Amino acid sequence: MSTDEDFLKVAIGLARDHMEAGHGGPFGAVVVHEGRVIAEGWNQVTSRNDPTAHAEMVALREAAARLNRFSLAGCTLYTSCEPCPMCLAAAYWARIDGLVYAATRADAAAIGFDDDMLYRELALPVSERRLPMRLLLHEEALDVFTAWRDKPDKVPY
């Protein structure tokens, strides 16, 4: 029977191996379902030119493809580092049961990654963020939401 430590070591090993191979930042992740690793991920931002290709995102997408469903209820995410807000929110959207991690956002900040800054930015009111954000056409967008609310055959998620 594998333990949390065993699965987390796989994630850390992926981080090391793919960093050394030049595939991206030093981050690895696995998704476990019913006691087995069903998906592996590692950072591929620079090698794939995909700013969203963090280890956790890659592993979550692969796991959903493997299980052929958009909910990962019943799964656990193991990641070599505390997820950034993008990856943590993705874990919530995926409805995973839990998350096990090794390094922290402060450790990531210490080697030059913006995770900690992003947590602070996201907690700010829209008008106080570094990223300029502008609200327009509110009524037009609401019309689409009303149409969704009234759609009889929608698939909720």
Add this chain to the structure above:
Amino acid sequence: MSTDEDFLKVAIGLARDHMEAGHGGPFGAVVVHEGRVIAEGWNQVTSRNDPTAHAEMVALREAAARLNRFSLAGCTLYTSCEPCPMCLAAAYWARIDGLVYAATRADAAAIGFDDDMLYRELALPVSERRLPMRLLLHEEALDVFTAWRDKPDKVPY
């Protein structure tokens, strides 16, 4: 010369068209570079079994692929709804210049989407979140970060 309103209308149109076609939730987005739409996205969570396939994520990934670089500096993201934390953090990672949106997180919550809850969850200390998170093997993970810090040929992002 197209205006912010023009581009945002394209995003809202994508939201409506693909929701009606049953591809996913009522969300659309475009990325604009040098005055032209270079990528379109719409929600595909349920049709593609990908919990990360929000409109903005799809558009950002497509734009990076189109430009063949992991930085979208010089680009603006137009989205039919205020991004959830996953998509907003992705926009930061992508280094976009700015973001224009129409509906708000409160509007999304009113039709059953968890965006507002996610913003609140992410702002909490790890121990107070609904999602159980466990820290293990801290030293082993730090060894990999040290190796990254000292790696002479790394590609920062």
